[in-house]
Amino acid sequence: MTLPELLPTHPASSSAEEKPRLLYIITRANRGGAQIHVLDMARAIRDDFDVSVATGEDGFLVEQCRALEIPVYIIPHLQRRIWPPTDALALWELGRFIRRTHPDIVHTHTFKAGFLGRIAARLLGVPAIYTMHTWLFGTDALPWIYGLLGAPCERLGASCGSRLLTVAAAGTELAHRYTLAPDDKVVTIHNGIPDSPCRAVPGAGDTPVITMVARFMVAKEHSVLLRAFAKLPSGPRLRLIGGGPLLPACKSLATELGIADRVDFLGERDDVPEQLASSGILVLVSKFEMFALSILEAMRAGLPVIASDVGGNSEAVIDGETGFLVPQGSVEALSRALLKLTQDAELRADMGRAARRRYLEHFTFERQLSRTVHLYYDVLRDAGKDFAAPARQVEQTERAA
Numbered sequence: 001m002t003l004p005e006l007l008p009t010h011p012a013s014s015s016a017e018e019k020p021r022l023l024y025i026i027t028r029a030n031r032g033g034a035q036i037h038v039l040d041m042a043r044a045i046r047d048d049f050d051v052s053v054a055t056g057e058d059g060f061l062v063e064q065c066r067a068l069e070i071p072v073y074i075i076p077h078l079q080r081r082i083w084p085p086t087d088a089l090a091l092w093e094l095g096r097f098i099r100r101t102h103p104d105i106v107h108t109h110t111f112k113a114g115f116l117g118r119i120a121a122r123l124l125g126v127p128a129i130y131t132m133h134t135w136l137f138g139t140d141a142l143p144w145i146y147g148l149l150g151a152p153c154e155r156l157g158a159s160c161g162s163r164l165l166t167v168a169a170a171g172t173e174l175a176h177r178y179t180l181a182p183d184d185k186v187v188t189i190h191n192g193i194p195d196s197p198c199r200a201v202p203g204a205g206d207t208p209v210i211t212m213v214a215r216f217m218v219a220k221e222h223s224v225l226l227r228a229f230a231k232l233p234s235g236p237r238l239r240l241i242g243g244g245p246l247l248p249a250c251k252s253l254a255t256e257l258g259i260a261d262r263v264d265f266l267g268e269r270d271d272v273p274e275q276l277a278s279s280g281i282l283v284l285v286s287k288f289e290m291f292a293l294s295i296l297e298a299m300r301a302g303l304p305v306i307a308s309d310v311g312g313n314s315e316a317v318i319d320g321e322t323g324f325l326v327p328q329g330s331v332e333a334l335s336r337a338l339l340k341l342t343q344d345a346e347l348r349a350d351m352g353r354a355a356r357r358r359y360l361e362h363f364t365f366e367r368q369l370s371r372t373v374h375l376y377y378d379v380l381r382d383a384g385k386d387f388a389a390p391a392r393q394v395e396q397t398e399r400a401a
Contacts, residue, residue: 020380020387022049023103025094025117027080027110029059031268032215033191033293034109034133040194042070044369048390049376054097056080056090056113073097080112082149087116094120104385105376108161109133111150115157122160127383129375130157131165134290135174154180162379165372167191168291168312187375190315191291192368193300198273200280200301203349207235208280208342213272213294216244221285221308221329223253228334230257236342238263241275276301280348281341287328289313299359304351306337316363322355 024038039061042051052071055061056078065072075097077089098120106128108117114130121128158164158181165187166172172188175181202208214220222240229238240263254260269275276282282298282305289311296316298305305323307313319325326333341348377389
């Protein structure tokens with residue numbers, strides 16, 4: 001539903017016997033890491049919170065929320081594009097929406113929703129958290145206007161919020177480097193994902209499938225992977241999952257390199273766990289990352305991972321143990337790592353087992369959930385809101401610490 005004129009006005013929660021109202025705000029509803037993160041959290045947390053979701057468009061997230069009967073609303077002018085007149089309307093819509101629904105805590109995701117959502121929440125006296133899934137400055141992979149406005153807007157947004165949540169230590173380091181927020185406002189909680197029964201057998205066979213799951217966009221370096229793959233002896237296949245604006249150019253490059261018959265462009269898929277289970281290696285080459293869910297999905301499946309040594313990738317991939325880290329943009333280094341893994345089934349199997357163990361020890365969804373719930377109740381207490389934290393969540397947090 002769009003921003004509703006007839007939406008009932010709810011009184012603010014105050015009793016410890018009531019569930020706190022939690023509002024997630026995210027700019028886009030397309031299938032992506034941040035949207036999947038919000039969906040997983042909203043689904044898992046609704047026994048303890050009265051949860052709802054607001055976004056700027058129809059799409060994957062809205063459809064999934066409706067299927068799960070999670071209240072979801074569209075804020076018509078909340079758009080990714082930076083355009084002050086539209087952004088001013090979005091701020092007004094968010095403020096009106098928050099005033100009508102009286103959330104006890106707002107958790108914003110992605111840049112535009114994080115900036116406008118925190119300002120609207122601050123104006124109405126509602127504590128707000130912002131999760132920084134990626135960064136918009138210090139890289140040439142995004143339009144110049146993001147680099148120009150990114151840090152100042154993040155500082156202003158942080159001044160209006162209660163916490164700045166990063167999904168990797170790399171994000172916390174970035175926040176310190178650019179002085180985005182005081183140290184006591186910055187919290188790191190690594191991404192986690194639910195477990196899956198889909199398991200890979202990376203040591204099976206002599207011709208493993210190499211898979212990359214990522215949108216075809218400037219931030220990802222599919223062209224580097226294609227050029228590195230072209231240097232390998234024939235045998236292994238390359239499987240590319242995802243859509244995006246650079247897909248046609250990458251198909252043309254595969255033809256130009258003479259490897260089109262060995263590369264499968266699968267587009268957007270709903271069966272990524274199954275695709276990874278039939279793979280032997282996961283590759284993620286990018287110009288920057290904060291903490292990629294595709295790496296965690298591969299580790300969960302028991303796959304070795306080759307990734308660009310950028311952002312938080314080194315916090316997930318242990319070089320030489322669960323996979324390899326390669327310099328960003330290096331075709332030669334990536335080709336060497338691919339050759340080593342494609343020609344050594346035992347090494348693939350050993351690294352895959354180590355990756356699975358690391359996922360279970362550090363990156364389960366339950367671990368992320370318990371720490372996030374603990375953070376919510378810290379913020380609620382700081383705001384003087386009297387809610388009793390669920391005992392099971394407190395216990396899980398203590399075990400995870």
